[in-house]
Amino acid sequence: xxxxxxxxxxxxxxxxxxxxxxxxxxxxxxxxxxxxxxxxxxxxxxxxxxxxxxxxxxxxxxxxxxxxxxxxxxxxxxxxxxxxxxxxxxxxxxxxxxxxxxxxxxxxxxxxxxxxxxxxxxxxxxxxxxxxxxxxxxxxxxxxxxxxxxxxxxxxxxxxxxxxxx
Amino acid sequence: xxxxxxxxxxxxxxxxxxxxxxxxxxxxxxxxxxxxxxxxxxxxxxxxxxxxxxxxxxxxxxxxxxxxxxxxxxxxxxxxxxxxxxxxxxxxxxxxxxxxxxxxxxxxxxxxxxxxxxxxxxxxxxxxxxxxxxxxxxxxxxxxxxxxxxxxxxxxxxxxxxxxxxxxxxxxxxxxxxxxxxxxxxxxxxxxxxxxxxxxxxxxxxxxxxxxxxxxxxxxxxxxxxxxxxxxxxxxxxxxxxxxxxxxxxxxxxxxxxxxxxxxxxxxxxxxxxxxxxxxxxxxxxxxxxxxxxxxxxxxxxxxxxxxxxxxxxxxxxxxxxxxxxxxxxxxxxxxxxxxxxxxxxxxxxxxxxxxxxxxxxxxxxxxxxxxxxxxxxxxxxxxxxxxx
Amino acid sequence: xxxxxxxxxxxxxxxxxxxxxxxxxxxxxxxxxxxxxxxxxxxxxxxxxxxxxxxxxxxxxxxxxxxxxxxxxxxxxxxxxxxxxxxxxxxxxxxxxxxxxxxxxxxxxxxxxxxxxxxxxxxxxxxxxxxxxxxxxxxxxxxxxxxxxxxxxxxxxxxxxxxxxxxxxxxxxxxxxxxxxxxxxxxxxxxxxxxxxxxxxxxxxxxxxxxxxxxxxxxxxxxxxxxxxxxxxxxxxxxxxxxxxxxxxxxxxxxxxxxxxxxxxxxxxxxxxxxxxxxxxxxxxxxxxxxxxxxxxxxxxxxxxxxxxxxxxxxxxxxxxxxxxxxxxxxxxxxxxxxxxxxxxxxxxxxxxxxxxxxxxxxxxxxxxxxxxxxxxxxxxxx
Numbered sequence: 001x002x003x004x005x006x007x008x009x010x011x012x013x014x015x016x017x018x019x020x021x022x023x024x025x026x027x028x029x030x031x032x033x034x035x036x037x038x039x040x041x042x043x044x045x046x047x048x049x050x051x052x053x054x055x056x057x058x059x060x061x062x063x064x065x066x067x068x069x070x071x072x073x074x075x076x077x078x079x080x081x082x083x084x085x086x087x088x089x090x091x092x093x094x095x096x097x098x099x100x101x102x103x104x105x106x107x108x109x110x111x112x113x114x115x116x117x118x119x120x121x122x123x124x125x126x127x128x129x130x131x132x133x134x135x136x137x138x139x140x141x142x143x144x145x146x147x148x149x150x151x152x153x154x155x156x157x158x159x160x161x162x163x164x165x166x
Numbered sequence: 167x168x169x170x171x172x173x174x175x176x177x178x179x180x181x182x183x184x185x186x187x188x189x190x191x192x193x194x195x196x197x198x199x200x201x202x203x204x205x206x207x208x209x210x211x212x213x214x215x216x217x218x219x220x221x222x223x224x225x226x227x228x229x230x231x232x233x234x235x236x237x238x239x240x241x242x243x244x245x246x247x248x249x250x251x252x253x254x255x256x257x258x259x260x261x262x263x264x265x266x267x268x269x270x271x272x273x274x275x276x277x278x279x280x281x282x283x284x285x286x287x288x289x290x291x292x293x294x295x296x297x298x299x300x301x302x303x304x305x306x307x308x309x310x311x312x313x314x315x316x317x318x319x320x321x322x323x324x325x326x327x328x329x330x331x332x333x334x335x336x337x338x339x340x341x342x343x344x345x346x347x348x349x350x351x352x353x354x355x356x357x358x359x360x361x362x363x364x365x366x367x368x369x370x371x372x373x374x375x376x377x378x379x380x381x382x383x384x385x386x387x388x389x390x391x392x393x394x395x396x397x398x399x400x401x402x403x404x405x406x407x408x409x410x411x412x413x414x415x416x417x418x419x420x421x422x423x424x425x426x427x428x429x430x431x432x433x434x435x436x437x438x439x440x441x442x443x444x445x446x447x448x449x450x451x452x453x454x455x456x457x458x459x460x461x462x463x464x465x466x467x468x469x470x471x472x473x474x475x476x477x478x479x480x481x482x483x484x485x486x487x488x489x490x491x492x493x494x495x496x497x498x499x500x501x502x503x504x505x506x507x508x509x510x511x512x513x514x515x516x517x518x519x520x521x522x523x524x525x526x527x528x529x530x531x532x533x534x535x536x537x538x539x540x541x542x543x544x545x546x547x548x549x550x551x552x553x554x555x
Numbered sequence: 556x557x558x559x560x561x562x563x564x565x566x567x568x569x570x571x572x573x574x575x576x577x578x579x580x581x582x583x584x585x586x587x588x589x590x591x592x593x594x595x596x597x598x599x600x601x602x603x604x605x606x607x608x609x610x611x612x613x614x615x616x617x618x619x620x621x622x623x624x625x626x627x628x629x630x631x632x633x634x635x636x637x638x639x640x641x642x643x644x645x646x647x648x649x650x651x652x653x654x655x656x657x658x659x660x661x662x663x664x665x666x667x668x669x670x671x672x673x674x675x676x677x678x679x680x681x682x683x684x685x686x687x688x689x690x691x692x693x694x695x696x697x698x699x700x701x702x703x704x705x706x707x708x709x710x711x712x713x714x715x716x717x718x719x720x721x722x723x724x725x726x727x728x729x730x731x732x733x734x735x736x737x738x739x740x741x742x743x744x745x746x747x748x749x750x751x752x753x754x755x756x757x758x759x760x761x762x763x764x765x766x767x768x769x770x771x772x773x774x775x776x777x778x779x780x781x782x783x784x785x786x787x788x789x790x791x792x793x794x795x796x797x798x799x800x801x802x803x804x805x806x807x808x809x810x811x812x813x814x815x816x817x818x819x820x821x822x823x824x825x826x827x828x829x830x831x832x833x834x835x836x837x838x839x840x841x842x843x844x845x846x847x848x849x850x851x852x853x854x855x856x857x858x859x860x861x862x863x864x865x866x867x868x869x870x871x872x873x874x875x876x877x878x879x880x881x882x883x884x885x886x887x888x889x890x891x892x893x894x895x896x897x898x899x900x901x902x903x904x905x906x907x908x909x910x911x912x913x914x915x916x917x918x919x920x921x922x923x924x925x926x927x928x929x930x931x932x933x934x935x936x937x938x
Contacts, residue, residue: 015186018684020225026616027671030297031580060412061298064586067409067626070600072590088419090311094363097288100296111308113413113420121413121420136319154297168656189685215794221639222618227611227680228639231924234794235801241812243792245648245929248612248639250619256636260648267654283684293618297580407635409626429632542619 084116172390172397175205175383191233197379209238217246218257224283251541254508277509278379311364314458316419323476329357331457339496378503410543427466508539563777567896572734588768600629609665642892643921666766667886699751701804702841708805709856717744727879729908734884789820792931810849821934834894877909891921
């Protein structure tokens with residue numbers, strides 16, 4: 001029950017509302033660095049990040065400049081392991097508007113931060129939809145879109161991370 | 167020595183969920199007129215107007231242009247800034263720099279958002295890199311849910327503590343006629359019954375989408391003293407940004423990354439000789455998008471040690487009559503017109519220093535206050551306000 | 556009056572303007588320009604005290620567009636602000652930060668990839684939602700209204716506007732960054748496809764992607780960082796009113812005011828005599844005579860005559876746009892900052908084949924919005 005604060009109430013005429021529903025299309029380029037991630041995912045079903053020449057940190061999404069060292073990253077790529085452990089997860093209950101899809105939806109796959117086996121944190125979805133089974137520490141593995149033609153969407157070429165049966 | 171800058175006029179709209187009765191320019195004009203009335207001056211005296219707003223929330227490109235006549239920017243210099251959640255703070259900072267530089271003596275800074283015009287969550291979701299993970303971002307809600315989860319799991323806090331924060335915010339908001347949500351919440355149970363949006367963040371844990379505007383009139387030292395007997399000085403400010411976190415956008419649950427709040431506080435406190443924030447500063451208006459984030463911020467802003475934030479709320483330290491009041495205005499969970507919110511933090515802190523906060527005035531003397539802003543991938547802006555320099 | 560210490564621009568860079576940079580995303584594009592100013596000065600991103608960026612959410616297609624580029628401007632745990640007007644205003648804001656004494660070495664950057672969005676749809680969103688947006692206006696259709704009004708009131712002709720195109724496109728041949736230099740005649744312009752009367756295709760600029768970057772510093776530090784400093788002598792900007800019906804589109808009062816304030820700061824009393832070169836932003840040919848009037852280079856209504864005369868040509872009394880300006884291709888938002896960059900190159904004697912000999916004082920101009928609703932002027936000098 002929400003109470004309104006004392007203020008001028010809109011009385012009298014009904015207000016006319018003007019609705020604008022114009023989709024605005026965009027064509028985004030991945031650029032050179034993200035393009036490499038896309039290429040490795042499509043061609044080789046590999047997940048790669050780039051490594052800073054100075055601090056050696058691996059950046060995913062990749063970057064042309066190391067944010068921390070502020071130096072040019074160059075072109076040093078590292079293949080990331082495809083297995084890891086769930087570090088943290090969350091799941092959407094309430095359907096939200098997603099402008100990239102132009103619709104309201106609540107993604108049924110939980111969103112999670114996965115600690116890959118080489119120590120890099122990576123955010124992606126989990127296959128496990130049953131909330132009771134979700135737990136931090138669960139070991140998971142990437143599941144790729146097998147069809148070559150369907151790939152080419154960057155990290156979305158990985159459908160989700162599947163729980164590994166112990 | 168840079169020129170000193172003071173706040174000599176404060177105005178805000180009565181923030182609410184829908185403003186069917188006004189267009190965006192008309193709404194902002196309300197705040198501007200209130201600020202001019204507060205400073206007892208006319209728009210003719212204003213030399214420049216600076217705007218802060220997030221265009222994608224209303225779907226209005228160049229909104230400052232659309233309202234140049236209604237708010238008195240017509241024929242005057244100025245520009246608009248856009249830095250996400252900290253937009254309102256960036257505009258106050260820009261006004262501050264321009265006057266400090268000696269380029270203007272009197273400037274109007276305005277933050278505004280009319281969120282009933284668009285879909286804010288969708289717009290925030292659009293902050294994610296479109297070529298990286300479509301459908302991944304869950305807007306601010308999902309991001310703050312992750313932070314809530316991390317806090318819940320590591321600090322020793324319980325969901326009851328987040329509920330206590332909301333009760334404090336609501337009690338304060340009910341004493342603030344400008345606040346948006348004034349719910350009259352009575353108990354922790356009432357808060358804990360509200361549904362989850364993105365687990366573990368509940369509806370009542372998170373800030374609303376409000377329509378509102380807040381305007382400040384900033385003046386140089388010489389002019390300030392002639393305009394008002396109660397100028398509030400912007401003693402210092404600190405702006406710290408960063409690139410988006412890798413494992414999240416607005417927060418980092420891995421605990422490995424540096425938080426801008428820490429860096430900003432270290433720098434600001436050091437420059438101003440603040441060693442015990444709860445003693446050296448009298449109150450704070452902080453930008454807490456969720457109850458959990460308020461607990462987090464108590465720690466990040468060094469109001470208490472790590473993992474002790476929930477103890478502050480439990481002991482009532484940050485209540486309006488407590489030892490260190492935080493958000494006597496009701497804060498962001500009560501009122502959140504995003505572009506205006508940081509300006510409201512500064513405005514409310516300034517009102518406290520002036521003793522003009524009305525029903526939500528803190529009774530003890532406020533000489534030094536802090537206002538904070540949070541936005542984007544956890545950017546921080548801090549303002550230190552003083553009654554006298 | 557500003558403080559005693561002046562603000563200098565110590566390095567500038569532009570990317571070569573291009574119709575469709577599919578090879579880079581926004582951060583890589585911005586970094587292309589930023590890298591150049593870092594290399595030229597030997598400074599690193601860590602040396603920057605602050606960054607002022609200029610990008611538009613609507614053009615980048617992302618909320619908080621400056622989130623894209625935080626790391627390439629060195630804003631990791633650093634100070635950054637984003638100005639949502641034309642890039643020349645970002646230079647102005649940076650100047651204010653330095654004059655305040657709170658920031659010192661400031662990196663300024665602007666980038667836009669016009670190729671990635673729909674120009675008309677984006678521009679339409681700038682029109683107020685209640686009255687004008689539903690008319691389906693965009694900047695070009697609004698410009699056509701202004702062109703028509705201006706030509707009607709003062710008798711400016713289509714030929715005079717075409718001369719502007721011919722001169723700018725030809726000047727662009729000397730500019731290594733120019734997108735579409737062209738050798739064309741007045742007849743070519745007048746024969747090009749009519750878009751919205753009276754604006755023809757060649758009266759407009761092509762879609763463009765690009766970035767511009769520069770480093771500003773206070774006087775005390777400038778001398779150590781460059782042997783060829785360029786000083787900002789004066790700068791200001793101004794808002795016009797929004798509704799097209801409220802303005803006499805044949806005038807540009809906002810530009811007159813902005814110019815007046817900038818001239819006062821710089822001590823300019825006779826612009827035509829005291830300014831050696833002008834780089835002004837014009838997305839449509841009719842804007843050149845109109846803006847020249849607003850800048851005080853001739854009386855109101857005499858812009859056409861000024862265009863007819865030799866004055867604005869290379870070698871004339873006041874060469875306008877030796878770089879070719881915006882018409883051969885410059886992205887929205889970058890255009891005004893690029894004018895500042897070109898003015899700096901002129902004053903450093905580094906403008907190559909487009910150099911105006913002995914230039915000591917230059918004017919840079921940029922505008923934002925519908926029919927130049929927001930105007931900004933900057934005066935620069937090398938002494």
